[in-house]
Amino acid sequence: MIEVTEGVYFIQGQDEMLPDSHVYLIGTAASKDLTLVDAGITGKGKYKIQSLAQGGVDLTSIKRVIMTHTHLDHIGCLSEIMKEIPAAELWIHTFEAEPIEQGDDRPVYGMQMFKQMCQAQYRLAPDAFKFKVHRKLNDGDILDIGGMSWEVVHIPGHSMGGIALYLRDRGILIPGDVVYADYAIGRFDLHGADAAELKKSLLKLAAMEVNILLPGHNRIMKAVPKGYIMQTANQWGPYLE
């Protein structure tokens, strides 16, 4: 676990056969009110918990897990992590919270073929991704957590209920899989994805001032050049219509 900037920590995903999402820990140590953003792929719960412990995090200070979205590479090891922090809440955008509560796992697997492959590989039970969601998030919600004030920005397109968390006063953006470093964007062919929505979401993010970009995979960017997200949106624009 490394400190990206005050009150924001990074645990790098450990990709193997399938990608494993990064986890961000947000909240100042003094607040004793910490939040995990995303979990990771099935089987990586132990690695994520060990990383937190090695970073000196008191697990009882972790009050909630917020999902940027519920694809398998982000929610796969959520149950493994929740076992270690049973009092923590789960917060997800309304559009993905509802299927998760009902045990509808189409937003998790994204496509039927992938579901069959993963259920066989990881021996997953049919209801492996049915969770109680303690708070359903919506665009514009302000989350006063961990001594900071994060905004929820609904950015559908890669998934239906994808969100970014945005710390406006410091320009810190956690956009899940919508936009990455190196002018890359998230795929838009899975269940609930929509290319036109993704384009709108990229433009929405492009209008925001971003200094630090903390995506779900690959490199993090600590000094984002001005106009970076707009350039990314423009490059991909013709493919998103």
Ligand SMILES: [Zn+2]
């Ligand atoms: Zn995703």
Ligand SMILES: [Zn+2]
């Ligand atoms: Zn991902």
